[in-house]
Amino acid sequence: MLEKGKISSSQLTFLIAGFTLGSSLILSPGLVAGHDAWLAVLAGLGSSLLIAFIYTTLAVKFPGKTLVQINDIIFGPYLGKLITIGYLWYFFHLASLVLRNFSDFFVGLIYPETPIIVFLIFITLTCASAVRNGIEVIARTSIILLFVTACATFLTTVLLVKDMEFTNLLPVLDLPLKQFIKASYAATTFPFGETVVFLMVIAFLENTKQAKPSVTLGLILAGILLVVASVRNISVLGVTEPIHTYDSYQAVRLINIGEILTRLEIIVVGNFLAMGFLKISVLYYGTVLGTAQLLNLRSYLPLVLPIGILMVILSILQFESTIENIHFAFDIYPYYVIPFQFGIPLFSLIVAVVRGLPKKAKEGSK
Amino acid sequence: MIILLIAAFIGIALFEAPGLVQRKYWRELTAFLLFLVAAFILALLQVLGVKIPNPVKGIEVLVKYFLSLMS
Numbered sequence: 001m002l003e004k005g006k007i008s009s010s011q012l013t014f015l016i017a018g019f020t021l022g023s024s025l026i027l028s029p030g031l032v033a034g035h036d037a038w039l040a041v042l043a044g045l046g047s048s049l050l051i052a053f054i055y056t057t058l059a060v061k062f063p064g065k066t067l068v069q070i071n072d073i074i075f076g077p078y079l080g081k082l083i084t085i086g087y088l089w090y091f092f093h094l095a096s097l098v099l100r101n102f103s104d105f106f107v108g109l110i111y112p113e114t115p116i117i118v119f120l121i122f123i124t125l126t127c128a129s130a131v132r133n134g135i136e137v138i139a140r141t142s143i144i145l146l147f148v149t150a151c152a153t154f155l156t157t158v159l160l161v162k163d164m165e166f167t168n169l170l171p172v173l174d175l176p177l178k179q180f181i182k183a184s185y186a187a188t189t190f191p192f193g194e195t196v197v198f199l200m201v202i203a204f205l206e207n208t209k210q211a212k213p214s215v216t217l218g219l220i221l222a223g224i225l226l227v228v229a230s231v232r233n234i235s236v237l238g239v240t241e242p243i244h245t246y247d248s249y250q251a252v253r254l255i256n257i258g259e260i261l262t263r264l265e266i267i268v269v270g271n272f273l274a275m276g277f278l279k280i281s282v283l284y285y286g287t288v289l290g291t292a293q294l295l296n297l298r299s300y301l302p303l304v305l306p307i308g309i310l311m312v313i314l315s316i317l318q319f320e321s322t323i324e325n326i327h328f329a330f331d332i333y334p335y336y337v338i339p340f341q342f343g344i345p346l347f348s349l350i351v352a353v354v355r356g357l358p359k360k361a362k363e364g365s366k
Numbered sequence: 367m368i369i370l371l372i373a374a375f376i377g378i379a380l381f382e383a384p385g386l387v388q389r390k391y392w393r394e395l396t397a398f399l400l401f402l403v404a405a406f407i408l409a410l411l412q413v414l415g416v417k418i419p420n421p422v423k424g425i426e427v428l429v430k431y432f433l434s435l436m437s
Contacts, residue, residue: 093422297394302382306401309378313408318422328422335429 002292002300005136009210012202015142015282016195016218021149021225022279023101024191025272027329028230028247033183035241036173038230040180044187045223051193052219054345056212059199061349061358063208067199067286068293073357074348081294083344088290090340091197092307095283096314099123101329102276103315104322105246110269120315123273123280124308130281131288131304135204138281145274152271153225156264157232159255164235189334191226192219193341200286245326248272284308367413375406 007015030040062070067087071080103119111119130138173180195215202211229248234241236251244250249272252265288307292300319325352358379402386395411418 292397295393295397297397298391299394302386302391302394302398303401305378305382306398306405309405309409310401313405313412314421316412317418317420328426332426332429335433336425 002289002297003134003204005134005139005204006206007136007139007201007204008206009214011139011143012198012205012211013214013218013221014146015139015201015278016198016215017221017225018142018146018149018275018278019198019282020191020195020219020222021146021275022191022194023098023276024226025149025229025248025275026105026246027101027190027326028233029187029190029226030183030230031242031247032186032330033175033180035168035234035239036175036180037183037234037241038169038227039173040183040187041223041226041230043180043184044192045219045226047184047188048192048195048219049216051188051342051345052195052215053212054349055196055199056202056215058345058349058352059202059211060208061352064203066203066289066293068290069203070199070348074351074355084290084294087340087344088287088294090337091200091283091287091290092311093314094194094197095280095287096311096318097325097329097333098276098280098283099311100315100319100325102273102280104325105249105272106269108322109246109249110266117312117316120312123277124312126277127281127284128304128308130277131285132301135201135285138278138285142278145271145278149271149275150225152268153229156252156255156268157228159257159261159264160232160236160251163254164232165238166235168235168238169231186330186334189337189341190329191222193337195219196341196345197283197286199345200289201282245322284311368410371406371409371413375402375409378402 028037029044030037033040058070062073065073068084071084071087074080075083099120102123103116106119107114107116130141198215202208202215205211205214233247233251236254237244237247241247249265249269252268253263255264256262284304284307288300288303291303291307297303319328379399382398383395386398408418
């Protein structure tokens, strides 16, 4: 066994919620829908619950098995390995995307003179230390970090109430249906569908049967927080909302209670980074553990730092500017993830049911 | 800059390798060294300013090709 830690179902719930909030706190999902973004997030949440049902059904069918082992069982050793390599690339790439998003955010708004590599290296080092300590430690930190972030989200919303114009939310659904579907689809793939990486984590759940309720609860928790943030941003910023790339940050900047409580954004940014830490750690952990299982290693620890360096390199390499990053996130990413988030999991489930695999897996594990 | 890079990689190797050798984890050591060497080569090329092919550009071309097939 590569990983000796066990996580409880409540830890899984908080970890999923924190993971889903991750980079969507800085890059709000559903922006294409304009002032109906919050509805797009709700629709995305609804459809993602269906997709999460596929993931959890797979995980419950193969208790104690990670995605790598599930692929091997379902597709055989050769095709399974190929699919696993595809997934490992996806987790690795997603981790470096999130890393880049956060570093771009910091360089663009808060530390304009600092080279981006500083943020990349320090965030990666923090996550590497978390990954070396195992999933149990990451899961335990998630409870505290998520609690603080939830408080911050509600507090900033309350402090902004006097600046809110709820008429900004009207007229509801005044946009072409196609555009709304596109926005809610984008919200499904980013952030909710990314929970596919939890197929690497659910294996370490103490009681696998609780996977379904805890994953669903985690997604709903994150969805509520995202909708609150989205309604806050739209009602505060109004028509200018789509102009701002980082609209949550922009909204929080406007907090001004009697000239005393101002410039609170820096506290909130700390929370954003905490959620980003959770997201990168889980993805990083998934990549490293998956690679170790693929190569049949007895320990995943030696791979942590080399893969982290590769992640930093890809982060720098992949985009030349923030604009390219945003273009990729909105125009390419929703289609790029189709095989990873919907295609292969659904296909795996169908193949598993047709071949009657869970029984065989039980015999094998004895 | 290059000296700093080499120092960092040697530091990582010294941090991980002795434990692996002690426990006779040869397979793990090979995998570790392979990944580390790959990372070192890529990092060195980047520091030297050599253009490395960008995999994300490839993904973009692929996705756009499939989208054009759909419509």
